[in-house]
Amino acid sequence: MEDENNTFDPDLIHAIFKLVWTRRALERERNNVADALDCEVGAGTSKKNRQTSANGKAIKLSCELLRIFITEAVQRAATISEAEGASKIEATHLERILPQLLLDF
Amino acid sequence: MEKAMDVEMEREGGGEEGEEETESVSDVLRDRFRLSTISIAEAEAKRNGMEISEPIVACISDLAFKYAEQLAKDLELFAQHASRKIVKMEDVILSAHRNEHLATSLRSLCDDLKAKEPQSERKRKKTPRKENKATTSVVHIPDN
Numbered sequence: 001m002e003d004e005n006n007t008f009d010p011d012l013i014h015a016i017f018k019l020v021w022t023r024r025a026l027e028r029e030r031n032n033v034a035d036a037l038d039c040e041v042g043a044g045t046s047k048k049n050r051q052t053s054a055n056g057k058a059i060k061l062s063c064e065l066l067r068i069f070i071t072e073a074v075q076r077a078a079t080i081s082e083a084e085g086a087s088k089i090e091a092t093h094l095e096r097i098l099p100q101l102l103l104d105f
Numbered sequence: 106m107e108k109a110m111d112v113e114m115e116r117e118g119g120g121e122e123g124e125e126e127t128e129s130v131s132d133v134l135r136d137r138f139r140l141s142t143i144s145i146a147e148a149e150a151k152r153n154g155m156e157i158s159e160p161i162v163a164c165i166s167d168l169a170f171k172y173a174e175q176l177a178k179d180l181e182l183f184a185q186h187a188s189r190k191i192v193k194m195e196d197v198i199l200s201a202h203r204n205e206h207l208a209t210s211l212r213s214l215c216d217d218l219k220a221k222e223p224q225s226e227r228k229r230k231k232t233p234r235k236e237n238k239a240t241t242s243v244v245h246i247p248d249n
Contacts (some may be wrong), residue, residue, distance in 0.1 A: 012138060012244050019127065052181045055194065064214055065207075088157065102204075105201075
């Protein structure tokens with residue numbers, strides 16, 4: 001029950017991914033425009049610029065990956081704050097675990 | 106009416122105004138993402154018998170969002186490297202290859218999803234074409 005409530009919405013993650021991909025596709029397009037005008041290759045570039053999309057299961061797996069990232073962050077910070085005898089996770093606790101967390105992901 | 110005209114004008118204006126629009130879209134996504142993060146983080150903190158202060162959750166959420174963006178880039182590059190246009194599960198696993206534990210747990214999750222696939226796939230709209238052909242030509246699937 002808990003798991004169902006506390007994962008990311010795959011559609012949301014898909015939307016975020018799509019946004020990044022369109023942004024990158026636009027950038028690529030902009031870079032290619034100059035070249036394309038010179039060498040008049042219409043079909044080739046459009047094929048090249050076709051946008052990336054994702055498999056539904058891949059999105060689900062990414063949701064899980066992101067969820068793990070967050071739970072790891074909280075768990076590690078909780079361990080530190082417990083060791084310090086605090087009952088609330090504060091900035092210093094996050095600071096302590098952050099470097100290793102970012103290395104691990 | 107006037108606003109609609111403005112939007113149209115902006116769209117015609119070219120790429121730079123378009124970027125502003127995608128920025129507002131990304132703000133909405135970021136907010137939704139943050140809401141999900143808050144519920145995940147608070148549930149996790151509760152499970153550890155801890156409270157978590159709000160700025161920390163916001164901070165973790167920003168980190169996770171940046172991570173998601175980075176992940177999107179990685180996945181795209183991995184898929185491209187495999188000369189695909191579609192991101193598959195193996196790309197996601199590959200993105201976690203530096204962390205063996207993470208990779209193994211993702212792989213087992215991937216196997217779980219694959220195991221579930223046969224039932225759920227028929228319901229989903231975005232079925233791969235191969236499967237579609239196979240199932241539409243034979244409507245009755247014999248259960249042996």
